[in-house]
Amino acid sequence: MIYRLFDMFSRVKVIGRGRAGGAIHARLAERGLAGDTGADLVLLCVPDLAIAEVSRRIAPGPWIAHISGATRLAALEGHERRFGLHPLQTLIRSRGPEQLDGAWGAVTAENDAARERAYWLAGCLGLRPFDIRDDARVAYHAGAAMASSFLVTLYRAAARLLESAGAPAEALLPLMRRTIDNGFELTGPIARGDWATVDAHLAAIHRTAPDLEALYRALAQATQP
Amino acid sequence: MIYRLFDMFSRVKVIGRGRAGGAIHARLAERGLAGDTGADLVLLCVPDLAIAEVSRRIAPGPWIAHISGATRLAALEGHERRFGLHPLQTLIRSRGPEQLDGAWGAVTAENDAARERAYWLAGCLGLRPFDIRDDARVAYHAGAAMASSFLVTLYRAAARLLESAGAPAEALLPLMRRTIDNGFELTGPIARGDWATVDAHLAAIHRTAPDLEALYRALAQATQP
Numbered sequence: 393m394i395y396r397l398f399d400m401f402s403r404v405k406v407i408g409r410g411r412a413g414g415a416i417h418a419r420l421a422e423r424g425l426a427g428d429t430g431a432d433l434v435l436l437c438v439p440d441l442a443i444a445e446v447s448r449r450i451a452p453g454p455w456i457a458h459i460s461g462a463t464r465l466a467a468l469e470g471h472e473r474r475f476g477l478h479p480l481q482t483l484i485r486s487r488g489p490e491q492l493d494g495a496w497g498a499v500t501a502e503n504d505a506a507r508e509r510a511y512w513l514a515g516c517l518g519l520r521p522f523d524i525r526d527d528a529r530v531a532y533h534a535g536a537a538m539a540s541s542f543l544v545t546l547y548r549a550a551a552r553l554l555e556s557a558g559a560p561a562e563a564l565l566p567l568m569r570r571t572i573d574n575g576f577e578l579t580g581p582i583a584r585g586d587w588a589t590v591d592a593h594l595a596a597i598h599r600t601a602p603d604l605e606a607l608y609r610a611l612a613q614a615t616q617p
Numbered sequence: 618m619i620y621r622l623f624d625m626f627s628r629v630k631v632i633g634r635g636r637a638g639g640a641i642h643a644r645l646a647e648r649g650l651a652g653d654t655g656a657d658l659v660l661l662c663v664p665d666l667a668i669a670e671v672s673r674r675i676a677p678g679p680w681i682a683h684i685s686g687a688t689r690l691a692a693l694e695g696h697e698r699r700f701g702l703h704p705l706q707t708l709i710r711s712r713g714p715e716q717l718d719g720a721w722g723a724v725t726a727e728n729d730a731a732r733e734r735a736y737w738l739a740g741c742l743g744l745r746p747f748d749i750r751d752d753a754r755v756a757y758h759a760g761a762a763m764a765s766s767f768l769v770t771l772y773r774a775a776a777r778l779l780e781s782a783g784a785p786a787e788a789l790l791p792l793m794r795r796t797i798d799n800g801f802e803l804t805g806p807i808a809r810g811d812w813a814t815v816d817a818h819l820a821a822i823h824r825t826a827p828d829l830e831a832l833y834r835a836l837a838q839a840t841q842p
Binding site: 481525538570580581582584588609615 | 785788799813829
């Protein structure tokens with residue numbers, strides 16, 4: 393693999409073994425790159441709010457990086473050789489390092505040397521890297537959270553409505569997968585301009601799951617062309 | 618295939634060639650079942666609001682069915698041998714009958730004879746049938762629309778935020794697919810109780826895409842455990 397022709401790091405110390413740190417450490421171990429002593433890269437996989445504090449306790453010398461989506465490089469204050477690499481993936485404990493494969497990775501780097509190393513690390517991990525400006529990380533991460541966390545919310549709301557009607561929630565899966573595979577081409581009542589059906593939906597939601605009414609309205613509002 | 622051992626219908630007349638009618642007619646033609654004369658089933662694939670009128674123009678005799686998600690059987694007034702079969706799938710013109718394969722189909726039937734025929738037709742079309750009560754169709758269809766149309770809305774909103782940050786929108790695809798494959802296990806800031814990040818998201822959205830602020834709030838509100 394081309395990214396191993398010239399190793400940019402020979403040993404990576406991973407701090408933190410949460411969902412992301414666990415998968416990343418396992419992948420680096422597979423590559424023979426994980427190790428705690430003599431590391432030339434320290435990779436912070438700790439909660440966002442702990443990054444600055446943990447970073448301060450690391451003596452300058454090795455490269456340092458964090459994997460947070462929304463955190464700016466300023467959290468790595470005191471270190472000049474630094475970057476951010478956020479795996480754009482939902483990582484769970486019941487999966488291993490293979491869950492990094494094919495996901496994208498958001499790189500924030502202040503110079504070419506940092507960017508080169510961040511891209512190399514992304515390749516090692518199985519991620520496809522792209523650049524994100526330091527001051528744009530929060531907007532980027534808001535989009536990522538919408539796409540994943542709120543997809544869960546959307547499914548749960550839709551599943552409740554199906555189950556209230558006696559239908560199996562799993563019937564939604566081929567529908568949702570195909571919506572993605574179709575490049576998010578809009579179909580259904582709003583695409584047809586069929587507002588009578590939208591009104592009927594709202595009346596049914598009002599009866600069966602009134603707490604979902606505001607959510608349906610906000611989504612319908614945002615769906616209009 | 619077991620559903621062909623005893624044909625319940627020998628000829629199906631499909632009225633309407635929209636996204637759904639086109640795919641359904643093509644599938645029935647593949648099965649040698651499509652035909653306009655001497656049909657023992659008339660399948661209405663017309664807009665919801667046209668179903669009652671088109672139904673009234675059909676002389677009683679053959680079975681009659683509609684494929685609408687939200688429409689009740691009363692729209693087929695004057696016909697006693699009737700049922701509803703809604704393909705729970707987003708159907709587009711650039712795909713053919715294969716897009717029905719593996720999707721589920723919502724059956725509303727008033728007796729065993731109708732249910733048996735609806736299930737048989739579902740099998741012919743490639744759909745996995747399940748029952749839905751006549752008075753629950755609208756709630757069921759509201760869930761279906763949330764899962765598909767609002768998934769488009771969610772992606773578009775997330776893509777805008779990524780693009781505002783200079784990130785490629787396609788980077789969301791592995792994330793969204795994995796969210797589904799993970800059984801909609803919630804990860805991200807809300808799952809971690811990280812409200813500081815949620816607040817930072819809202820501030821970034823307020824700056825970069827203020828029209829998405831209400832949507833983000835409604836979704837975050839609905840995501841809380």
